[in-house]
Amino acid sequence: MSASIDDRESDAARIARFYDGWSPTFVAAAGHTFQSGLVKAQADAHEDPDASTRLCAAQAGMRDGEQVIDAGCGVGGPACALLQAYPRATLVGVTLSPVQAALAQQLALKRRVADRAQFVVGDYHALPVDPASCDRVFFFECTGYSPDPARLYREAARVLRPGGTVYVKDVFAKPPPWTEAEAAKLRAFDALWACVRTGTLDEAASAAGAAGLEVRTRVYPHVGTARFLGAMMGDDGRPNAFGRGFLDTLAPIVFGELIGEKTP
């Protein structure tokens, strides 16, 4: 039996189609940061997407004036937060989705950072910059889309200057063993969000280490998901268009951080 057209669609084409189709709905419901968890300084801190990005940037060791990649940049919320927090930094954002790249450009104009931002339709396994030309490479909730994490981290290492860092803030599968039900939920989570495979933080650390990066990881102590879940509900208390598509996403995951330094 021959494969259907959908069976032959590449991962990249499938992900681009997913985000081209859903991004306007996500923006309307949740704004310009497409992350299910927001990092907080302490447990009772207010959930704020830009504050979460700033905490991550500080953890990554970012300084003003740096050249930065936002790999898997979505519609530009984190990228604009970085450029507003670091007024002399420049940034290249990369997404597979042309719709997202256009929305990100619009946001950068609105937030008056467009002169330091470039949003490119491309694949984060082949970043559109020279070797050793960047100080930070950020991945915010997007590494589960990679079919080849070892290649992903090799590419990030290629573009970093010595002393630069890869910073990953992501959803990871909770460490095994998993029950059959948990394994099924993880695969359902991947199917729902068009991920290729949500791996564990230890697997990510191995892949980044194999790329020659000096790696440290942790599970974040304080992450809020109320804003994300709230964005799924309409004013009438029922799931809105976003919620109707994505409310059923409870999976055995943790929110983790990976910092990989390119040693001099």
Ligand SMILES: C[S@@+](CC[C@H](N)C(=O)[O-])C[C@H]1O[C@@H](n2cnc3c(N)ncnc32)[C@H](O)[C@@H]1O
């Ligand atoms: C959950 S969204 C996160 C977006 C953004 N980082 C944020 O925090 O708002 C996942 C993003 O990963 C991007 N992505 C997935 N695979 C990619 C690839 N191979 N190359 C570039 N971007 C990719 C998607 O296009 C989408 O923008």
